[in-house]
Amino acid sequence: MSDPNASSIRPGMGEPGTTRTSHEHHELGFIRKYIFSTDHKVIGIQFMLLGLVFFVLGGLFAMAIRYQLAWPWESMPVIGDLLFPNTGQAITPEFYTMLFTMHGTIMIFFVIIPLLTGAFGNFLIPLMIGAPDMAFPKLNMFGFWAMIPAVGCVVMSFLQPGGGPGAGWTAYPPLSTIASASPGSLSAQTWWLLALTWVGFSSMMGAVNYVTTVVKMRAPGLTLFRMPLTVWALLIAALLQLFALPVLTAASMMQISDRVLQSGFFTPTNLVINQINPEGAGAAAGGQPLLWQHLFWFYSHPAVYIMVVPAMGLASDILSVHARKPIFGYKPMVYSLCSIAGLGFIVWGHHMFASGMNPALGMTFMVATMMIALPSAIKVFNWLGTLWGSRIQLTTPMLFTLGFIAMFIIGGLSGIWMAATPVDIYIHDTYIIVAHFHYIVFGGSVFALFGAIYHWYPKMFGRVMNETLGKIHFVGTFIFTNGVFYMMHQLGMAGLMRRTADPYDYESYAHLQPLNVFITISAFCLFVWQIFFVWNFFHSMFWGKRVGRNPWNAASLEWEAPSPPGHGNFDSPLRVYRGPYEYADPSVEEDFLAQTRDIESK
Amino acid sequence: MLMRITITLLMAALLVFGIVSWADYDFWLMGPSPSHYTWWWPEEMSTLGQHADNLFWLIMVMVTVMFVITMGALTYSIWKFSAKRQDKAVFSHGSHKLELLWTAIPAALLLVIAFSQMSTFAAMQFDSSMEDENGEELPVLCEIWASQFDWRFRYPGRDGRFGTNDDFESAYELVMPMRDTFGDPDDKKVVFLLRSRDVLHSFFVPHLRFKRDAVPGMTQRIWLGVDDEQLAEIMADREDKSFDIICAELCGWGHYKMSGRVRVLPDAEYEKWVDEMTALQFGNS
Numbered sequence: 001m002s003d004p005n006a007s008s009i010r011p012g013m014g015e016p017g018t019t020r021t022s023h024e025h026h027e028l029g030f031i032r033k034y035i036f037s038t039d040h041k042v043i044g045i046q047f048m049l050l051g052l053v054f055f056v057l058g059g060l061f062a063m064a065i066r067y068q069l070a071w072p073w074e075s076m077p078v079i080g081d082l083l084f085p086n087t088g089q090a091i092t093p094e095f096y097t098m099l100f101t102m103h104g105t106i107m108i109f110f111v112i113i114p115l116l117t118g119a120f121g122n123f124l125i126p127l128m129i130g131a132p133d134m135a136f137p138k139l140n141m142f143g144f145w146a147m148i149p150a151v152g153c154v155v156m157s158f159l160q161p162g163g164g165p166g167a168g169w170t171a172y173p174p175l176s177t178i179a180s181a182s183p184g185s186l187s188a189q190t191w192w193l194l195a196l197t198w199v200g201f202s203s204m205m206g207a208v209n210y211v212t213t214v215v216k217m218r219a220p221g222l223t224l225f226r227m228p229l230t231v232w233a234l235l236i237a238a239l240l241q242l243f244a245l246p247v248l249t250a251a252s253m254m255q256i257s258d259r260v261l262q263s264g265f266f267t268p269t270n271l272v273i274n275q276i277n278p279e280g281a282g283a284a285a286g287g288q289p290l291l292w293q294h295l296f297w298f299y300s301h302p303a304v305y306i307m308v309v310p311a312m313g314l315a316s317d318i319l320s321v322h323a324r325k326p327i328f329g330y331k332p333m334v335y336s337l338c339s340i341a342g343l344g345f346i347v348w349g350h351h352m353f354a355s356g357m358n359p360a361l362g363m364t365f366m367v368a369t370m371m372i373a374l375p376s377a378i379k380v381f382n383w384l385g386t387l388w389g390s391r392i393q394l395t396t397p398m399l400f401t402l403g404f405i406a407m408f409i410i411g412g413l414s415g416i417w418m419a420a421t422p423v424d425i426y427i428h429d430t431y432i433i434v435a436h437f438h439y440i441v442f443g444g445s446v447f448a449l450f451g452a453i454y455h456w457y458p459k460m461f462g463r464v465m466n467e468t469l470g471k472i473h474f475v476g477t478f479i480f481t482n483g484v485f486y487m488m489h490q491l492g493m494a495g496l497m498r499r500t501a502d503p504y505d506y507e508s509y510a511h512l513q514p515l516n517v518f519i520t521i522s523a524f525c526l527f528v529w530q531i532f533f534v535w536n537f538f539h540s541m542f543w544g545k546r547v548g549r550n551p552w553n554a555a556s557l558e559w560e561a562p563s564p565p566g567h568g569n570f571d572s573p574l575r576v577y578r579g580p581y582e583y584a585d586p587s588v589e590e591d592f593l594a595q596t597r598d599i600e601s602k
Numbered sequence: 603m604l605m606r607i608t609i610t611l612l613m614a615a616l617l618v619f620g621i622v623s624w625a626d627y628d629f630w631l632m633g634p635s636p637s638h639y640t641w642w643w644p645e646e647m648s649t650l651g652q653h654a655d656n657l658f659w660l661i662m663v664m665v666t667v668m669f670v671i672t673m674g675a676l677t678y679s680i681w682k683f684s685a686k687r688q689d690k691a692v693f694s695h696g697s698h699k700l701e702l703l704w705t706a707i708p709a710a711l712l713l714v715i716a717f718s719q720m721s722t723f724a725a726m727q728f729d730s731s732m733e734d735e736n737g738e739e740l741p742v743l744c745e746i747w748a749s750q751f752d753w754r755f756r757y758p759g760r761d762g763r764f765g766t767n768d769d770f771e772s773a774y775e776l777v778m779p780m781r782d783t784f785g786d787p788d789d790k791k792v793v794f795l796l797r798s799r800d801v802l803h804s805f806f807v808p809h810l811r812f813k814r815d816a817v818p819g820m821t822q823r824i825w826l827g828v829d830d831e832q833l834a835e836i837m838a839d840r841e842d843k844s845f846d847i848i849c850a851e852l853c854g855w856g857h858y859k860m861s862g863r864v865r866v867l868p869d870a871e872y873e874k875w876v877d878e879m880t881a882l883q884f885g886n887s
Contacts, residue, residue, distance in 0.1 A: 093855040168852045174818060175854060181750070182854045268819025273750070273800040289802060289817055324685070329696035332705075354804065354850075356817045359727035363720060370716040374709050380672060381704040382696070387690035394605045394680070402676065406613065409672050413665045420661060420715055421723040422654035426643070426811045429804070429850050432609035467718040472773050475608055482612070486619060487654040490641040495808040500858040508808055508846045511639050514846075591690055 017179030038137035040566055043144050044123030045460060046595035050147060051115035058106035059527050061099050068096055070278055070520035072502040091401040094183045096501040097166030104169030109199045112441060115449055116310040121210055121234045127558035128231050130219025130574040135212040146198055153195035160188040173266035173292050177258045179271050179304060183365030193252045193549050210238040228556050228580040232334050235311025236341045240302045248299035251292060268291045285582035293355060296545045297348035305344040308440055311448035312379060315404045318455045319386055321554045322398035324591050326581040328385030336375035353421050354400030354428045362421060369419040403478050407443025411436055432492025438485045463544030463561040469536040476529040487515060509516045555592045556580035606680055609685055613677045621668060624660055638840060644808050645836045649810035649827035653722040732793050732825050743778060745795045748803035748816040749858035753847055759880060776847065776864045779872035780830050790827040796834040797821050804850035807864055813852050828866045
């Protein structure tokens, strides 16, 4: 099975969309090949490295938040002198608002979405559908490079007076639109909005590409219902982005207009801020703050599904391969993905049950939200059905996928309380919410991403990651994740609100500090534990064990290509005969039946 | 083997934590709490909160059953269907019957939850819940004003009208009567207007299970009702007779310190307090 060219990316040239194979003769220069590349695999890896770098930054912000919550206003060892020379090395309240604002922003827009749709969307879609590249390779390249201005805008927002935006990742006006309301709303907020717009621009170019590629460039014989669930999930996430992103972009522009041109979309009349009526915006604006919340959540709730649907796809594929069994209920899995996407557009109001929105509207959103729990439940049952009667190999990717299922169950079940409006009134914006979405996004999406990196690493670099280190990484990550986020349910039950820098002055919260210390220590351990992953990732890139095309004996198309695949991906045109999950078929000797294998004509 | 034991222990720990956390929450504190607060929600003292808490427990029962079934199946599969024990997996692409079963049952449960909460939510938020039997709006006790970073409460004074010169203001502490005058212990309603001067805030009283954003530019009618039996029970072993008001919506750098208190008085004592405040306002002339 091993390929002589496995270790080097083979040369290619010209328009990859027009060629099937890689019989080209001109070597590309380093810059065209690795920097301004139009090759979907290189772009995918670029997105992955960008996402992982920002993961570290977002993680550091989380650690600072945790430090403040465990030991509020206490001087920070080592970095305190550098960051807070004027306040006795202690975090300032303004800095704290910046921390959680940027933790959320970075983790969502610069880590999870780029890693799921940017990295794995780019890398896997053409390989899994047997295409030589994306439909629009240059657009794809621009999609990655549009992230660079976004990064620039984020950096600029930190350099503004006030030290970074501080209105939360949700940027609710008027706090975000009126400069005198918050130090972070001076000019940093405008840069933050521009960064978001650039990220949206990047996602849009990616989404157009994914949809076109999946629709037009599937290998002969690969019908829609023979596609791997990862491709289905990425297609659906791309559709969500196509429909939801314009609204976010428009809303960002409206907020920029409120801030810069003193228009009044979101700012009501007659505000009194810091004892004065603000100049410009707010003087005679007559806007409505709830309008922003509706527009923002109209994008950001589908965005929640953009952050988890691809993870569901990745997990389904890894699960089937390492359980050596066909996925249970393929079509119900596809339909449940579709209904999550469809219902995802009519549940945004469940973020606003306590916002003062018309309660009749709240009732409608409540019923829709209850119903969206159903497809998620169906997916969990089908994953369990896949495991039942399977032949589980506890490899690192499989461990992370099992972890994903366990964490997704907890996060999904706790969501039911949130959908129940009278209960939600109490738990809205408490740490139960924080626990819930971290179980979905960290326990769910990040675990699936770790699993996916371990699983597709051999395809990316032609080498496998170290299994022992991978297992150590899993166990620690699993323990500390629960140590951090399970305990947050308890904080939330006690009524602790998120975004409070120092809650212990409240009678209701004074006794919660020991629990917060426990969570903080778990969080520090979780952060430090990722060293096993970082070391494994970079060490294996150069010194990992070399493998051939199909180290996991998987049936889907990406494993037909060399590892790593050259420009143009496949040596010869592919023809597909069946779905991607044909494991344990009794009619053949091996325990897997590749999608391309023709057993009839043999 | 080691991996399987580890995963099983982790799953078991989650199950035990999950159940212990609500079955016996004193466990977490290793003994009774020195304050009245635990790692669970505070005592409930509103007329509606009980309904919300009951709904919480209904969902808790359903969720616990689901949790045990799914986590149990996952852990069992890891042992039972190990590659070491099985030569080849079952060749199956699914089961139509099972799909129907596990679509219909959760759908029914979710609908039960959805419909069983509607009346409580309507009672909490619909305008019609703030009318008397003749369809007249109930009188407003006071205006709750939120601003960076404090709570102020404006009372209309003896004449019951805002904007007249016997209005008075209370900062930090909201004082409200039980409103026993309605007679029915389950139907005590005190109506407030919730407003903000600058940015979004949120009026949160954990003991009343109530939370609502204060939105600048909008005046919202809200109501709170205190169950006097519950209140008496809570008050029995407390020295401080008031409860936390917490700002629950990010409102700027000082969000964490935007606190207030709410004190509930029997009607007669409330009237006395109004007299005192009026006297303070106009001096002892």
